[in-house]
Amino acid sequence: MSITIVSQGRDVSPWVKALKKKRPDLELYVFPDDQPREEITFALSWGHPLGMFREYPNLKCISSLGAGVDHILKDPDIPEQVQIARIKDENLTSDMANFTMALVLNHLRDLHHYKAAEETQTWKPLRYKRNAEVTVGVMGIGTLGSEVARRLSSIGLRVTGWASSAKQLEGVGVYAGQGEFDAFLATADILICLLPLTPDTTDILNKETFLKLPKGAFLINVARGEHLVEEDLLEMLETGHLSGASLDVFREEPLPESHPFWAHPRINVTPHIASVTNPESAVDQILENYDRIQNGQQPLNLVSRAKGY
Template sequence: MSEALVFYSKADSADEWISALRPHLPDLEMRVAPDVGDPLDVHYAVVWKPPQGFFVPFTNLKLVVNLGAGVDALVSRTDLPDLPVTRLSDPHMSRMMASFVLMSVLRHARDIPAFEKAQREKRWNYVHPRMAGDIKVGVLGLGELGSAAVLELSLQGFDVRGWSRTQKRLPGIDCRAGMDALPQFLSECEILVVMLPLTRDTHHLINAERLALLPQGAKFINVARGPIVDEPALIAALQSGHISEATLDVFEHEPLPQDSPLWGMENVLITPHLASVAIPRTAAAQVAQNIHRVRSGEPVLNRVDPGRGY
């Protein structure tokens, strides 16, 4: 019996991933779903949002690799076998995310939407810049990507604080933890960046009540998962002006439906879930490393805890 890896993703190039993986795993047969051959040969699955029932035929599966840092779409399934599931932990993904968050924060901090509007109206509109240190930025979620973003914002001189479910310690960062600390945290954020994993506990965590805790005219950035935010409540806050601007990379339903009011809002920037993506040539080595660890009986790195959801 040959040993095979199966690849599935509608969002990624199978050819790029197979080409990147092959030098690290020259003895492993590479198959791209739906052409899986004999499913009993498949010992490893590298996937992004496979269809329900995908894993059922692979009774000899030993490892599932999720093509990204967010695993909410994987751990909520009913067909996922009881075996190691790992997520990607690529420094290039962290840098890509940190740069997108920095761009988004700078765009709001330097009043770029106001200048874009003035340009469309052929109107000279001077807005005096504020010092970064006078602008309070909060990051919800201090995992690998959130921590990288917080440190980048701090490096640029912003008055940064972070919040997480459990206490974290980051150099020079005011780190808060726990639900009791969340109201005060939100009340201090002129610019809020959502970077939490999507779990049962974080679904609609940012609802109308918590949006109301933000200062009047706050800016809102979501680069995590759409369902963490109650989208109708966010739309209402944007329409009322309580949230003055938003940068949204993720949504409750993707692609964003054509009839969403968000499309027509001049104070909203919409991007199509691309703040950070996996790069095959840099991430392939860690996928291969975990396959080698499974083969040698060692514990895998970056293992997901399905109970926690990340």
Template sequence: MINVLFSATPEAWSAYAKPLRAAFAQEGIEVTLGTDLAPETVDWIIYAPNGGLHDFTPFTRLKGVQSLWAGVEQIVENPTLTVPLARMVDPGLTQGMVEWVVGHVLRYHLGMDADILRTDGEWVKHLPPLAQHRPVAMLGLGALGTACAQALSALNFDMHGWSRSARQIDGITCHHGDDRLDDILSTAQIVVTLLPSTPATENLLNGDRLSRLPRGAMLINPGRGPLIDDEALIAALDSGQIAHATLDVFRTEPLPRGHPFWTHPNVTVTPHIASETRPDSAARTAAQNIARAQRGQPLQHVVDRKLGY
């Protein structure tokens, strides 16, 4: 028998309680699961940063924390958390991200906005290049970035991936290191950002790097808001250096009223929906990971505190 504290919002508990109990039962793990367990009795915490728990000191027998979120920037530097922290790497979340990213890349590639928004009755055709002639850059080759890049590669896009450390992925030309980032940007007509938010990635796409893109390039950010310098992006949009940006994440969420992104004609704002965590599949992932550890196997997707992800 293990004791698992669920620390998230009441709404999340309503959505997760039943699938988590079913998932632990499927793993053959007897569990006491709840939102108000005595800290000194808790073995594992299933956690979201918006649940209000910030001090892990009272959890004296805690073995580990399984995050419900893919991003861990709000918890990774917490000095009271000294046990392993696992990111949420869930098939449902990954598939949702793949569908969202592929949809928006195809929207840009095919010029769907120009076709759909023409209302003056003028019959205008345009012929986009085939996918193999459209260079696409995926910045970030973690679980989500790799899955999206592979899906786009399967559609024959000229896929280039960039990460801070070296990767090898079939069908994708992989680059790594700061010096190679400028090279990948110099040819990319569509850029997708799926990097974590860390001090090393903040304002990665600044004015200088945006200027290195081919004029009229398009940007899609379902990763993290701080990856992009907001003021530099607005300037690049105003000048036509960037033709359009689709932004799903922001430095402050919800995006504040009055922010220039809301009304800029060349920005599409979406409300952090690129991939929501689905309770059924995320519950299975959390239970499976905790069950692995209980059986003496390594916990999966453990965060490297030095790297921040």
């Protein structure tokens, strides 16, 4: 009964250190090093080579190294009996809420404009809206989205949410289902995407969606790059229907040097750093799930393959 860590292009040594610190006798392997595949029952994964888990005959569970699981679910060759889990971590959630709130306030107080003005030594104060005058719409009211909505509401912003099914969230008006999507968009001065990536949500940030937002709305995408139709965003910025965007995730990462987002004056680019899992704070739930799997129990934070989250 062993664990393998599979994460292409990432340094997994902090995970190895954290796991070994908690459980020194743990049999732990790192892909692609040699490993007894028939002994491995649990895998930690981020961006694994598609199809590789067919070669692990006794694998029982794959845990994402973060909150997202789309990178696992896109593999059609994962055996049906293998359960999939994700990480829920208070630090991960708090980091996302803090980062998203910073992007909202940066937009409301035009700090991006003043940074550009500083470079040209231009003194040009701008009028601004106060928090109570602005509605922020949060797409996706799961663990991360709920905390983002609560945090934004706590500083006096009007906050709405949109979810696949009806939810109750204090201080936040939640719209549910496709039938209420247009009404949700109609009042969102700032639109934040925190949806899981599924076939239904891929390309949801498109021209049709943007045109249902108030003129001058601002986009924040901290979910997945595949949610956004990039050409549609550029068109909506060119026409002035959208005032700008802050993007932390992209279809291709790292963002290519030639990509038009880099030089666009109304797009803020950050390198997928909104919320990063801390192995030290997540290791306990990883080991608990490992133990639960060995004892024939269901893992915590089990993912529904049908729903995609």
